[in-house]
Amino acid sequence: MRPMRFPLVQSILAWLFAGWLRLCLGTTRWRRENQGPIETIWEAGGGVIICLWHSRISLSPACWPLDRAQPPRAMASLSPDGEFIAQALHRLGIPTIRGSSSKKSALDKAKGGAEAFREGLRWLRKGGAVALTPDGPRGPAESMAEGAIMLAKMSGAPVLLVGLASAPAVKLDTWDRGVLPLPFARGAIVWCEPIRIDRDAEVAQLQADWAARLSEATRQAEASL
Secondary structure, three states: OOHHHOHHHHHHHHHHHHHHHHHHHHHOEEEEEOOHHHHHHHHHOOOEEEEOOHHHHHHHHHHOOOOOOOOEEEEEOOOHHHHHHHHHHHHOOOOEEEOOOOOOOHHHHHOOHHHHHHHHHHHHHOOOEEEEOOOOOOOOOOOOOOHHHHHHHHHOOOEEEEEEEEEEEEEOOOOOOOEEEEEEEEEEEEEOOOEOOOOOOOHHHHHHHHHHHHHHHHHHHHHOO
């Protein structure tokens, strides 16, 4: 049995991981691009959706100021890995909504996807922020599932795509080639222009467009370091 399936092991590792991220993200010299329009959304308040690729989860707390932006909730799967991420994010001040937001199949619903989607929608309507990785939890990497688009269509909330990078960093041998930051590194946060869509928007077209924009922002962040 994998050690991560033991609750005590999960809890200890999540505590250590959160401490490591707090050290690394707090000592990173961050470069921020196109943050002006995002500041306007923070000041205005109201629900907002944040999308980043799954490989950048460990960098994500750096992009959202808890003291002046909308209170966030992060989508995390019901898997043991999702539980680990949920515990670590909670220790960093970011509660989670458990379940997949992809809305792709009956399997997703069986794993809590439908309830997670409803909870995310309720949180947006209360003026909160919902952060998700639209290529997670199973991939393919940098492929946009429809969950974020459906949340945007039903809530009317603006969507913020953010590219994140850190150097030097450890590249993990995982399906998404996850990035693990190191202390005293250089980091980049690149925001795309906020996106607003209406209920009759074409989902498939938006999936391709948003994926391209998010990957471009991520590559731009990497190239700036």
